[in-house]
Amino acid sequence: MWPRFLERWKGIALTLIGVVATLWLAFSGQLGLYIHPRYFLFTTIMAVIGGALAIVAMLLLPASGADEADHEHEHEGESEADASQRRRRPRGRRRALAGAWATVAILVGAGIALLALPPATLSAATAVQRDVERTTSDLANESPLLVGTDPSEFTFRDWALVVRQGGAAAELTTTDVSLVGFVMPAPDDPDDTFVLARFTITCCAVDAQPIGVPVHLPDWRERFSPDDWVDATGRFGADPAGGEGLVLLPTSLEVTDQPSEPYVY
Amino acid sequence: MPRGHARSEASASRTTYAGVSMSHTHHAPPTGAPGPARGLAGRRAVGAGIAAAILAGLIAVRVTTSQGEFDLPDATQDFVTLSASVLIESLPFVFLGIGLSIAVRLWLPEDFLVRRLPRHPGIRRAVVSLLGVLLPVCECGNVPLARGLIVRGLSVGEAMTFLLAAPILNPVTIITTYQAFGWDDGILAARIAGGFVIANLVGWVFSRHPQPMSLLTPKFQAACAHEHAEGGRKSRRAAKMFAEETAAMLPALVVGSAIAGLIQVAVSRDLLVTLGQNPVLSVFALMVLAFVVSICSNVDAFFALALGSTFMPGAIVAFLVFGPMIDIKMLALLRTTFTTRTLVQLTAIVALASAALGLAVNVVA
Numbered sequence: 001m002w003p004r005f006l007e008r009w010k011g012i013a014l015t016l017i018g019v020v021a022t023l024w025l026a027f028s029g030q031l032g033l034y035i036h037p038r039y040f041l042f043t044t045i046m047a048v049i050g051g052a053l054a055i056v057a058m059l060l061l062p063a064s065g066a067d068e069a070d071h072e073h074e075h076e077g078e079s080e081a082d083a084s085q086r087r088r089r090p091r092g093r094r095r096a097l098a099g100a101w102a103t104v105a106i107l108v109g110a111g112i113a114l115l116a117l118p119p120a121t122l123s124a125a126t127a128v129q130r131d132v133e134r135t136t137s138d139l140a141n142e143s144p145l146l147v148g149t150d151p152s153e154f155t156f157r158d159w160a161l162v163v164r165q166g167g168a169a170a171e172l173t174t175t176d177v178s179l180v181g182f183v184m185p186a187p188d189d190p191d192d193t194f195v196l197a198r199f200t201i202t203c204c205a206v207d208a209q210p211i212g213v214p215v216h217l218p219d220w221r222e223r224f225s226p227d228d229w230v231d232a233t234g235r236f237g238a239d240p241a242g243g244e245g246l247v248l249l250p251t252s253l254e255v256t257d258q259p260s261e262p263y264v265y
Numbered sequence: 266m267p268r269g270h271a272r273s274e275a276s277a278s279r280t281t282y283a284g285v286s287m288s289h290t291h292h293a294p295p296t297g298a299p300g301p302a303r304g305l306a307g308r309r310a311v312g313a314g315i316a317a318a319i320l321a322g323l324i325a326v327r328v329t330t331s332q333g334e335f336d337l338p339d340a341t342q343d344f345v346t347l348s349a350s351v352l353i354e355s356l357p358f359v360f361l362g363i364g365l366s367i368a369v370r371l372w373l374p375e376d377f378l379v380r381r382l383p384r385h386p387g388i389r390r391a392v393v394s395l396l397g398v399l400l401p402v403c404e405c406g407n408v409p410l411a412r413g414l415i416v417r418g419l420s421v422g423e424a425m426t427f428l429l430a431a432p433i434l435n436p437v438t439i440i441t442t443y444q445a446f447g448w449d450d451g452i453l454a455a456r457i458a459g460g461f462v463i464a465n466l467v468g469w470v471f472s473r474h475p476q477p478m479s480l481l482t483p484k485f486q487a488a489c490a491h492e493h494a495e496g497g498r499k500s501r502r503a504a505k506m507f508a509e510e511t512a513a514m515l516p517a518l519v520v521g522s523a524i525a526g527l528i529q530v531a532v533s534r535d536l537l538v539t540l541g542q543n544p545v546l547s548v549f550a551l552m553v554l555a556f557v558v559s560i561c562s563n564v565d566a567f568f569a570l571a572l573g574s575t576f577m578p579g580a581i582v583a584f585l586v587f588g589p590m591i592d593i594k595m596l597a598l599l600r601t602t603f604t605t606r607t608l609v610q611l612t613a614i615v616a617l618a619s620a621a622l623g624l625a626v627n628v629v630a
Binding site for chain 1: 309312313315319323324326327328330331332335337339340342343345346347348349350351352353354356358363364444445500501504507508509510513514515516519523525526529530534570571573574
């Protein structure tokens with residue numbers, strides 16, 4: 001009996017899980033952990049509508065008595081083939097049972113992922129896996145040249161890109177910079193450089209691309225661990241370790257809280 | 266209907282019903298009301314109570330766990346975050362699609378469209394493949410619609426054209442594809458054009474079949490009779506459609522999101538890049554993936570976006586064209602209407618055409 005009950009209510013149950021999760025994220029200001037801000041309004045409105053539809057459907061759906069009447073009606077028109085199919089009961093029932101357990105797994109999984117676990121940003125481990133070097137230089141190549149524009153207005157993203165766009169223009173190395181990002185190990189994992197990174201997203205967290213600037217700090221692991229959020233102040237300059245390109249030479253580095261909008265756009 | 270009857274009795278009685286405060290939508294009859302009316306209103310009150318309890322429970326879980334410190338391993342945590350982001354991004358579009366599809370099925374008479382179609386077979390199929398613009402239903406909702414259309418005089422080939430084209434050539438799919446990819450690499454254009462051409466090709470092939478009715482399962486007529494007989498009040502039917510559509514789509518969406526998240530964290534970047542940058546292998550890899558994940562066409566662009574940075578555009582196009590037409594879930598649904606033999610032929614044609622399209626895009630890109 002319960003597989004049929006589940007079959008009937010699983011869509012509404014999943015709707016309610018998704019709606020509660022979405023609306024709670026919206027009201028606690030954390031929707032930005034998952035999707036781009038341009039979807040906030042649309043997502044919130046549709047979640048309210050979806051939730052309202054689900055509740056109304058719960059109240060209006062024919063209850064079990066009416067359901068059985070429906071069912072008899074279905075069999076009225078069934079052909080010989082169907083009837084013989086139904087006679088092979090045990091196999092059909094076993095399959096229905098397996099499907100029902102799969103549904104239970106989906107419901108529990110969705111509940112845990114969306115409701116039980118606290119919301120979180122992507123970790124530095126994913127930034128490493130996604131190859132910050134490559135994604136930053138890809139973006140830098142696609143974006144308009146920033147060299148020559150006024151660096152005092154630069155955002156985190158602008159700094160990350162301008163450093164890759166090459167050219168050690170004087171104004172880049174004479175401007176005081178203050179950047180907030182999370183700590184991730186640099187690609188070859190040197191002891192004297194880490195990457196100060198942020199994720200940039202175009203749609204939702206699944207397309208997040210890490211971008212970052214290299215920061216020169218000998219033995220950085222003694223002060224920070226990956227995923228720490230750090231407020232770095234300093235100027236860009238040639239890499240004292242002899243690497244190519246500009247690195248941030250910090251005058252101060254302080255651990256800070258994760259910003260309310262951890263991604264950059 | 267017994268409800269009006271029940272209401273007059275309710276007003277005559279002075280007893281109050283314990284469940285009234287929970288249900289704002291209906292006048293609950295007194296406990297003394299006889300017959301089915303009492304059962305119905307009583308059940309509604311109980312239903313409202315259960316709905317409120319479930320909602321309160323879900324909210325309570327969310328609020329109490331939100332401050333919790335779970336130190337999951339990075340990979341597990343990111344798997345959850347990535348999967349949740351696909352789900353949260355897609356969900357509003359799924360609701361939009363379901364809402365539109367319910368509205369169309371309730372208020373647009375089905376012969377309204379069929380009567381106005383042009384007579385020339387080729388032009389007729391071309392117009393049929395654009396019906397998705399007016400019937401923005403995702404592939405899961407299409408099969409019942411197509412069955413209805415066959416009954417109202419559409420040929421089998423035309424119904425197939427509709428089935429294959431509508432999930433791609435509909436406003437919700439086009440908007441989400443645009444949101445995900447913009448005009449990059451011609452992905453959106455190739456998806457629209459490819460969907461149109463392949464659907465019409467399949468329609469043409471099957472229209473040449475000497476006995477088109479033999480393509481359908483014997484069970485189909487019975488299923489149609491059932492579809493016809495569906496009656497009852499519109500709000501009731503809408504509630505049933507909402508429950509059915511969400512039951513068909515959301516489990517597939519949850520599984521699809523989980524697979525998208527899993528691929529991101531579990532499959533090594535090197536393998537993905539190697540596979541994704543190969544102009545031939547990338548196309549077939551994503552076609553297999555589309556077949557397996559069975560994600561709804563309304564939101565599959567967000568899923569493909571996760572792969573966008575590592576896979577060549579032709580592979581993405583093949584994914585976005587093949588997936589809405591043929592996948593595990595769709596074959597299961599189609600099996601209610603078409604014979605297995607027909608479905609094998611259909612799958613072969615669509616797969617070959619999608620692969621050709623994907624490879625062609627890769628050559629151009």
